[in-house]
Every structure is written in C-alpha cells, then in structure tokens.
Amino acid sequence: MKALEEKIIREGKVLPGNILKVGSFLNHQVEPAFTMEMGREIARLFAAKKIDKVLTIETSGIPVAFAAAAALNVPMVFAKKNKTSNVSGSVYSTVVHSYTHNTDYNIVVENNYLNAGESVLLVDDFLANGKALVGLIDIVHQAGGEVAGAAVAIEKGFQGGGDILRAQGLQVEALALIESMTDHSIAFRK
Amino acid sequence: MKALEEKIIREGKVLPGNILKVGSFLNHQVEPAFTMEMGREIARLFAAKKIDKVLTIETSGIPVAFAAAAALNVPMVFAKKNKTSNVSGSVYSTVVHSYTHNTDYNIVVENNYLNAGESVLLVDDFLANGKALVGLIDIVHQAGGEVAGAAVAIEKGFQGGGDILRAQGLQVEALALIESMTDHSIAFRK
Numbered sequence: 074m075k076a077l078e079e080k081i082i083r084e085g086k087v088l089p090g091n092i093l094k095v096g097s098f099l100n101h102q103v104e105p106a107f108t109m110e111m112g113r114e115i116a117r118l119f120a121a122k123k124i125d126k127v128l129t130i131e132t133s134g135i136p137v138a139f140a141a142a143a144a145l146n147v148p149m150v151f152a153k154k155n156k157t158s159n160v161s162g163s164v165y166s167t168v169v170h171s172y173t174h175n176t177d178y179n180i181v182v183e184n185n186y187l188n189a190g191e192s193v194l195l196v197d198d199f200l201a202n203g204k205a206l207v208g209l210i211d212i213v214h215q216a217g218g219e220v221a222g223a224a225v226a227i228e229k230g231f232q233g234g235g236d237i238l239r240a241q242g243l244q245v246e247a248l249a250l251i252e253s254m255t256d257h258s259i260a261f262r263k
Numbered sequence: 264m265k266a267l268e269e270k271i272i273r274e275g276k277v278l279p280g281n282i283l284k285v286g287s288f289l290n291h292q293v294e295p296a297f298t299m300e301m302g303r304e305i306a307r308l309f310a311a312k313k314i315d316k317v318l319t320i321e322t323s324g325i326p327v328a329f330a331a332a333a334a335l336n337v338p339m340v341f342a343k344k345n346k347t348s349n350v351s352g353s354v355y356s357t358v359v360h361s362y363t364h365n366t367d368y369n370i371v372v373e374n375n376y377l378n379a380g381e382s383v384l385l386v387d388d389f390l391a392n393g394k395a396l397v398g399l400i401d402i403v404h405q406a407g408g409e410v411a412g413a414a415v416a417i418e419k420g421f422q423g424g425g426d427i428l429r430a431q432g433l434q435v436e437a438l439a440l441i442e443s444m445t446d447h448s449i450a451f452r453k
Contacts, residue, residue, distance in 0.1 A: 102376040105333035131322040143295035186292040
C-alpha cells in the first residue's frame with residue numbers, strides 16, 4: 074500500500090533494537106480516515122475468502138483490526154492480555170512472547186466469542202517474528218475455527234516471522250513490508 | 264441512545280462487584296457498524312463544540328473513541344498504561360485508579376501527540392467513579408490543552424463519577440446512563 078509506505082518514510086523513526094516508531098498515525102495517535110483505508114485494503118486482499126470474524130490482540134492492533142472488520146462487515150474480537158474481572162466463564166488461552174517488550178504473557182479469549190467452524194482473519198499492527206500471530210492461530214484452533222489468513226499494517230520482513238507462516242501455507246498480507254531498515258533508510262520488499 | 268440501552272438489556276450481564284459485562288459487543292467482541300453508530304452519536308452531541316482531538320485510555324475505550332474520532336474527522340490518541348519501548352522522548356503522565364481491577368496505574372501520552380491550545384474530547388467505554396476521566400483531564404491540562412467534554416458508551420450513574428464532573432461544569436455525555444442495576448434488572452436514568 075503505497076500511501077502507507079510513504080507515511081512510514083515521512084513519519085517513521087527507527088529506534089535502537091529494530092523498533093520502528095510510527096506512533097504519529099498507527100499505535101499511539103491514530104488517524105481514523107487513513108486507518109479505515111487500511112481496513113478496506115485488507116478486505117480487498119481477502120475478498121476471495123469467507124471471513125466470519127477478525128481477531129487481534131490488545132492494544133495497538135485494535136484500530137486497524139476494527140477498520141478491517143468494518144470493511145468486511147464482521148465482528149472484531151480482541152484477545153486480552155490478562156483475564157480481567159469482566160471476563161467471566163471459560164476462556165481459550167495461550168502464551169505469547171513479545172519481541173517489543175521482551176516478556177512472555179498470556180492471552181485469553183472468552184469461549185463465547187469464537188466458535189467452531191468460523192473462518193477467522195487475524196489482524197495486527199506489526200508482524201516481526203510472528204509470535205503474536207502464532208498465539209492467535211492457537212486460540213482459533215482451540216475454538217475449532219480455521220484461520221483464513223493474517224493481515225498486518227507493517228511487517229518487518231527481516232525478522233522472518235511472516236515468511237515462516239507463508240511457508241506453512243498461510244496467506245499473510247502486509248500493507249507495508251520492510252526488507253531492511255537503519256537509522257537513515259527504510260527499504261521495502263518489491 | 265435507545266439502541267444501546269436495548270443492547271445492554273438484551274446482552275448485558277451483571278456480575279458481582281457492580282461489573283456490567285457487555286463483552287459481546289463493546290469490550291471484548293466489538294460490532295463495527297454499531298460502534299460507528301455510537302461514534303456518530305457522540306459527534307452529534309458535541310456538534311456545537313470545536314474538537315481537535317479525541318483522547319482515550321487503552322484498551323477497551325479504543326473502538327468507540329476511534330469511531331467518535333472518525334465521525335468528527337480528527338485524530339484519536341490513546342494514553343498508554345506503561346511507557347513502552349516504542350514510546351520515546353518526553354511524556355505527560357499521571358496516576359489512575361482502576362475500579363474494575365482495583366489497582367493504581369500510570370498512564371502516559373507522548374508530548375508530540377497533544378498540543379497547547381487543542382480542544383480535546385475524552386471518550387471511553389465506561390464511566391463509573393470517573394477516575395480514568397480525571398486522569399485524562401490532567402494529561403490534557405499538562406499539555407496546555409482544554410477539555411471539550413467527555414463521552415462514554417455506558418455510565419454507571421450510581422457510582423457518581425459522571426455527576427461530580429458535571430457539577431464541575433464539564434459536558435459529560437453517556438450514550439446509556441444506568442441509574443441502578445441488580446442481577447435481575449437494569450434501570451436507565453430518564
């Protein structure tokens with residue numbers, strides 16, 4: 074998605090530890106119109122597939138997942154990082170390793186919100202080593218659903234997670250796929 | 264908002280500790296079309312005011328805040344509960360007490376995303392004792408902005424936070440304002 078690549082070049086900032094900072098429009102401040110445009114692009118990329126639900130993980134995947142769900146006209150579910158007091162009853166849960174924060178955490182989805190036989194599209198803001206998506210895939214399989222594919226706003230291709238999932242046969246779409254980045258330049262995969 | 268009241272009656276569940284569970288459409292599973300409708304209603308309620316930005320706190324306020332920001336055609340910023348590795352530079356921060364989780368936590372907003380002179384609308388999914396809104400008001404004032412008002416999907420009026428803020432002169436709008444609730448019934452304020 075050309076407009077996203079241009080925005081990354083214009084507003085993105087590379088921080089130590091392979092962190093790409095895009096808080097001005099993606100994961101701290103959010104531009105609704107642009108986010109809805111990303112959602113429509115995701116819907117277009119998965120137009121050939123039946124999608125019953127969009128699944129993401131709190132927090133920063135929520136706006137783009139919401140926008141994709143709006144474009145697909147299906148519900149969006151976000152996995153929670155802790156079982157809180159307003160999550161009652163049985164949950165699907167799994168452990169995810171966060172690259173950004175260098176910690177392990179549980180994610181949970183209440184059983185009621187994912188059902189057997191549903192075709193689920195995974196959406197997130199970033200894809201790096203793919204651990205978050207692997208956790209979401211596990212959750213969907215626990216529910217007896219199937220994974221229609223995964224869509225992310227930005228993939229850091231050099232961290233390999235997306236290609237591992239593609240090699241397993243999953244349709245993984247990145248609206249911007251970064252091949253390499255340094256303090257001074259960001260190169261996208263052709 | 265009649266449609267929201269009806270949804271609360273139909274799908275909401277009162278849990279011990281004054282928890283209203285509405286995970287089927289508001290804060291775990293989210294219905295995009297209905298959420299966008301809530302966003303348009305919030306925009307309508309603040310049509311007389313200049314709004315430059317919408318501010319919420321992660322996590323569950325994000326969809327309705329995003330929808331309100333989309334309807335108002337302004338950016339949405341979400342305060343983060345921790346300063347993470349992709350938040351760099353100076354931040355505004357304050358401490359908030361969570362009624363739901365019975366803990367204190369810090370919230371931070373990077374300085375770049377709130378500016379002096381901006382008129383900011385606060386949006387959240389729930390309003391109970393108002394501590395989250397008080398924290399957001401503090402953040403806006405630290406930035407030199409002004410608070411245009413606050414809009415929430417559901418206010419638990421019996422917990423008093425909304426009325427305290429109204430008594431201070433703030434325009435506080437709830438799309439559904441619950442006067443009382445028990446295991447068996449939910450009554451809305453007329």
